[in-house]
Amino acid sequence: MYHSVADSTEDPYHVTVSPHRLRRQLEWLAARGLRGVGIAELLRERAAGRGRDLVGLTFDDGYQDFLDEAVPLLHRHDCTATVFVLPGRLGGSNVWDPLGPRKPLLTAEGVLAAVGAGMEIGSHGMLHRELPALDDAGLHEETAGSRDLLTRLTGRPPAGFCYPYGTLDARAVRAVRAAGYAYACAIDPGRLTGLHALPRVHIGEQDNAVRLHLKRRLHPWRRRPLPEEATLR
Secondary structure (H helix, E strand, O other): OEOEEOOOOOOOOOOEEOHHHHHHHHHHHHHOOOEEEOHHHHHHHHHOOOOOOEEEOEEOOOEHHHHHHHHHHHHHOOOOOEEEEOHHHOOOEOOOOOOOOOOEEOOHHHHHHHHHOOOEEEEOOOOOOOHHHOOHHHHHHHHHHHHHHHHHHHOOOOOEEEOHHHOOOHHHHHHHHHOOOOEEEOOOOHHHOEOOEEOOOOOOOOOOHHHHHHHHHHHHHHOOOOOOOOOOO
16 A cells, blocks of 8 residues: 655655565565556455465555656566556645645546556545545445546546545445445455455555565455455456
């Protein structure tokens, strides 16, 4: 789980990885015979009994620096990724982070450029709101409404959803499933773990080779395993 890729000295939420660090992390994967792909591809390959050499890469929030900084590095290492965007804030900034710094988000043209670069587009909701706190109308807008907008923009319905802030409950999971998403990404969904609540590992600027090794080894112990049926067909 990545967010922003930029050289930054101000990162109060620890969501920014420098291009240098991302390059080293992708090199770490390649040295171990692993390759990063989007989540839909990862799930399809696992359903077919393949993909043991694949790692799902996700970039939340849909920052402009995904296109400017991450995509060239992903291409250089023969990787793809899923970028979860906010169709209600295209061309805006991360106003949900009160401490800043302000970071520009992808425009509609930027989303299409990411598609053209071979990246998977998923929804991060409409406006980056915590789903459990919303009423039924707001929940529908964040899930089904954002999917409709992305479908109109890209010409194809997004397969994946990502819970803003990683927060979810059973009602939010039901809404995501009802909206037609094939899968959804969380962080540590606990007992809700499944195809519509996939656990992920946060990757940050401090994650060097040693920390990546530890996170890889500890992940099966820190997250519930996926049910056997949790594959995208």
